[in-house]
Amino acid sequence: MSNLPLDRLVPAHIRLFEPYYPSMPDRELMALYGLEYLHRLHNNENALGPPPLVRTRLEQFHAGAIPVYPNGDSRELRQALAEKFGKSSEQFLVGNGSCELISSVVKAFCEEGDNIVTADRTFAVYEWTASFSGIEARLIPLNEFAFDPDAMLNAIDSRTKVVFLCNPNNPTGTYWDKATMCRFLDAIGGEVIVVADEAYGEYVDREDYPDCIEMLERYPNLIVFRTFSKMYALAALRVGYLCASEELVDIVRRAHVAYSVNTLGQLAAAAAVQDDSSFVADTRTMVANGRHMLRTLFTDMGFEHSINEGNYAMVKTPMSDTLLHRKLLCKGIMVRTMTGFRFPNWIRISIVQEPVMEEFCAAFRAAFPNP
Amino acid sequence: MTTPSPHITLSLPADMAWARLAQSAAENGAGVFGLPKDKALRLTMGAEELLLYLSETLPGKPLSMTVRAGSTAVATEFEFESSETDLSAMNIAAAASAPDTDGLPGMSLLLASGMTDGFSVERVGRKTRITLIVDRDYTVVEAPAPRQPGDLAATRPDTKGPVSVAPPSESSMILEGCVAMQTFYPQHLVPIWAKTPGKAVDMLAAAELEILTAVDASGALCGMICWEKPSQESIQFYGPYCFTEGGDILRLLTEALVATTAHTSAKMLFSNIAAENLAAYGFEPLAQLTYHTPDQPAPCVLPVWGRQLREDFGVSVWAHPNLVPFLEEQYEAHVLMRSIKTTSELGERITDRSVFAAKLSRDLSEAVLKPMLNGLDNEQNIQRHVEALRTEGFRNIFVTIDLSSGWQAAMAGALMDACFTPALLLPHGGQSDVVMFQYVEPTA
Ligand SMILES: Cc1ncc(COP(=O)(O)O)c(C=O)c1O
Numbered sequence: 001m002s003n004l005p006l007d008r009l010v011p012a013h014i015r016l017f018e019p020y021y022p023s024m025p026d027r028e029l030m031a032l033y034g035l036e037y038l039h040r041l042h043n044n045e046n047a048l049g050p051p052p053l054v055r056t057r058l059e060q061f062h063a064g065a066i067p068v069y070p071n072g073d074s075r076e077l078r079q080a081l082a083e084k085f086g087k088s089s090e091q092f093l094v095g096n097g098s099c100e101l102i103s104s105v106v107k108a109f110c111e112e113g114d115n116i117v118t119a120d121r122t123f124a125v126y127e128w129t130a131s132f133s134g135i136e137a138r139l140i141p142l143n144e145f146a147f148d149p150d151a152m153l154n155a156i157d158s159r160t161k162v163v164f165l166c167n168p169n170n171p172t173g174t175y176w177d178k179a180t181m182c183r184f185l186d187a188i189g190g191e192v193i194v195v196a197d198e199a200y201g202e203y204v205d206r207e208d209y210p211d212c213i214e215m216l217e218r219y220p221n222l223i224v225f226r227t228f229s230k231m232y233a234l235a236a237l238r239v240g241y242l243c244a245s246e247e248l249v250d251i252v253r254r255a256h257v258a259y260s261v262n263t264l265g266q267l268a269a270a271a272a273v274q275d276d277s278s279f280v281a282d283t284r285t286m287v288a289n290g291r292h293m294l295r296t297l298f299t300d301m302g303f304e305h306s307i308n309e310g311n312y313a314m315v316k317t318p319m320s321d322t323l324l325h326r327k328l329l330c331k332g333i334m335v336r337t338m339t340g341f342r343f344p345n346w347i348r349i350s351i352v353q354e355p356v357m358e359e360f361c362a363a364f365r366a367a368f369p370n371p
Numbered sequence: 372m373t374t375p376s377p378h379i380t381l382s383l384p385a386d387m388a389w390a391r392l393a394q395s396a397a398e399n400g401a402g403v404f405g406l407p408k409d410k411a412l413r414l415t416m417g418a419e420e421l422l423l424y425l426s427e428t429l430p431g432k433p434l435s436m437t438v439r440a441g442s443t444a445v446a447t448e449f450e451f452e453s454s455e456t457d458l459s460a461m462n463i464a465a466a467a468s469a470p471d472t473d474g475l476p477g478m479s480l481l482l483a484s485g486m487t488d489g490f491s492v493e494r495v496g497r498k499t500r501i502t503l504i505v506d507r508d509y510t511v512v513e514a515p516a517p518r519q520p521g522d523l524a525a526t527r528p529d530t531k532g533p534v535s536v537a538p539p540s541e542s543s544m545i546l547e548g549c550v551a552m553q554t555f556y557p558q559h560l561v562p563i564w565a566k567t568p569g570k571a572v573d574m575l576a577a578a579e580l581e582i583l584t585a586v587d588a589s590g591a592l593c594g595m596i597c598w599e600k601p602s603q604e605s606i607q608f609y610g611p612y613c614f615t616e617g618g619d620i621l622r623l624l625t626e627a628l629v630a631t632t633a634h635t636s637a638k639m640l641f642s643n644i645a646a647e648n649l650a651a652y653g654f655e656p657l658a659q660l661t662y663h664t665p666d667q668p669a670p671c672v673l674p675v676w677g678r679q680l681r682e683d684f685g686v687s688v689w690a691h692p693n694l695v696p697f698l699e700e701q702y703e704a705h706v707l708m709r710s711i712k713t714t715s716e717l718g719e720r721i722t723d724r725s726v727f728a729a730k731l732s733r734d735l736s737e738a739v740l741k742p743m744l745n746g747l748d749n750e751q752n753i754q755r756h757v758e759a760l761r762t763e764g765f766r767n768i769f770v771t772i773d774l775s776s777g778w779q780a781a782m783a784g785a786l787m788d789a790c791f792t793p794a795l796l797l798p799h800g801g802q803s804d805v806v807m808f809q810y811v812e813p814t815a
Binding site: 018021327 | 652653679
């Protein structure tokens, strides 16, 4: 231990923050476990990806472009997005994954004494970003696995700056339909910024699912998050974006690091936007099949589960999630334990191709020899 | 980076010329920090004996002496920079001097610890710290006559309506819980502080103990679960205790415990006095410890339950060849990926004399030793400790080693030769996995 005066140097909200520990690199894990393959069912990646046009563009990329800084505000990507959604390119802001945008939004709107409102069991980065920024995170319990609009409205006070909605919710897969979303936004009445994180929006194929980008004109306090990490399978390149009114984008941009998105990422994301293959449809079919397999398995074994929208499923077992994680890992399958996300003894499984799901089902069954 | 508790500190050499000063600091401090006269006297005498011991073994050594107000006790600590040669005298079994002319053995630290409620020798950075603890005066709430497990269920009232789990809303609930624990569970399954609920309240206020209670719709206390944090990476819990029939109290309490402790620095959650079978709640049976309780001639068996709170991707650990079969069996049973590196003597320089840290709880008749320094005399030293501790009446003698350290792992051989058997593997119980050895009396 050094003699640094950390008591004085480090703010309490950082001292008390419990850091996040990512898992070790796949190759090290495989060596330790003596595995020949590792199925990554823990990060909700799209194993089918990336889309064909992305592959083509990446193959054409020349190493000669690497000494040059990327475009500082992802202009071409924003233009591609603007064209796709019928918006102006000034309504988009691109980040190093949507995680970076969460941070930019908190920095842009919150100061000491302010708070954000979100759910207790949702994507944890909203809560974590607020906490390590010294901003109170008000965590509203889910109701029947879904965001609870009335309880969230009740939690909002004069110091609430941002409400984070995860639609559909990670990890429960529940979503607010158009009517619920509109009722909520009407009730807030423009006093607070509302972020609708649609990280898994492209997986939802439901009539009543609200596409919040279409609602921006009606609700000027709305910010929509999307990412290229999930459906578009560009997780390694780290690209996410937000869409809002030009006025709000101009504010968030002030708190956002320019040049944070690399050239390859910008290029691949623009290709994903322009790809007109059946990639999205194929992915949806794959996920629908996987959901069906998992639902059948868990029902058959009598385990409580939550399988809704998104490319993931959750199940609760009588075994600790950490032991089940180890048992599955021994068979080359990595899932997410959910105890640390306030779902004691649940695991979350990302849905991928059928042969892998079959392997998962077999390994899962084998973990419970006498159910 | 915690706020220091109220304390006074003296700097003095290890020399009996300062005995009066040390005594009056201890006596005065104990009084100001709230110990009654008789207990203050015990702390004073302990401090005097310790200074005597240090002045004989480390004459003239600069010491710092601190009298500290803890939440439930007052402590006197002696701290000094220690070279390896000084350290061997810090074994609780070491004698200050050779047997004197009357043939009596020289005084030992173990004897100096005799009048205190808690005693420990540990290494803190480059310093060695010896701590004497005397508990505050708490009213003992007498346990009702112990009942047999068979007749417990009949006496539990029914749970009424939905149950909610939360920290105790007031201290009277803790008192009620402490009494209920003793009413419905045999003594060996109840934490020692349950007999002094005031102590539990103080521990809770100082965040040394955490409690969750289950309360039904009528406001009745239906159950309780409690936990402490023995290290940065582990949490030890007591319970869950259930005082009413129905309502799935055990599940509610264990789930709340897991949910509350999940996103903390702790990796491991375990209990060695779990009052119920926890298999159905996601806990794994880790061991069965044979434990001697002060009031019962026959030992009881305490099942140890545990679970990890985080994903365990595997690590490598050190092991003495003799311990490998035990480890392999444990790792397989608990599906833990470990690469085991066996220790071997590489001819490196080892000091002559080993040193063990010790933590003694007389009311539990428990001594927990931990190696501080590797030495050529490991085995003899362990034997000396066992003899001294048994002579002093300690019946539960444990040694823990951390498998992140090659030399500690190497000690397993000497321990097993000295009648210690590996009793418990605690994954991530320390820097890495910890093995707890228990002394087992050789059968004649
Ligand atoms: C709901 C949600 N939002 C945002 C993200 C962050 O995605 P990225 O930073 O890769 O864009 C994730 C990733 O898991 C997520 O689940």
